[in-house]
Amino acid sequence: MDTEEVFISGFCRTINGTNTVCCEYEEIEGKRKLVFMDCVFEKCEHHAACLIYKEAREKEQTQAGASYQGK
Numbered sequence: 001m002d003t004e005e006v007f008i009s010g011f012c013r014t015i016n017g018t019n020t021v022c023c024e025y026e027e028i029e030g031k032r033k034l035v036f037m038d039c040v041f042e043k044c045e046h047h048a049a050c051l052i053y054k055e056a057r058e059k060e061q062t063q064a065g066a067s068y069q070g071k
Contacts, residue, residue, distance in 0.1 A: 002026070002027070003024050003025070003026055003035075004024065004025045004026070005023070005024055006022075006023045006024075006025065006056075007020055007021070007022055007023070008020070008021050008023060008052050008055050008056055008059075009021075009052075010051050010052040010055065011051065011052075012039075012046075012050075012052065013046040013050070014044055014045070014046055019039070019052065021037055021038055021039050021052050021056070022036075022037070022038045023036065023037050023056045023059070024036035024037075025059065025060070031060070032059070032060050032061075032062060033060060034056055034057060034059070034060050037053070037056060039052070
């Protein structure tokens with residue numbers, strides 16, 4: 001199983017500044033799945049409003065194995 005790394009930059013409310021987060025995706029049952037983020041988004045108090053997390057989840061919707069062109 002290949003792992004694809006994607007780096008997402010954006011504003012992080014927790015650190016009150018710009019943050020770059022490494023996200024790892026794997027193809028599971030033909031779909032791209034977010035399997036790792038190098039931040040603690042599960043425990044973050046700003047999780048619901050996090051634009052970095054939102055973008056990471058949106059990247060799951062792109063075709064598995066396809067190269068993603070950032071915004």
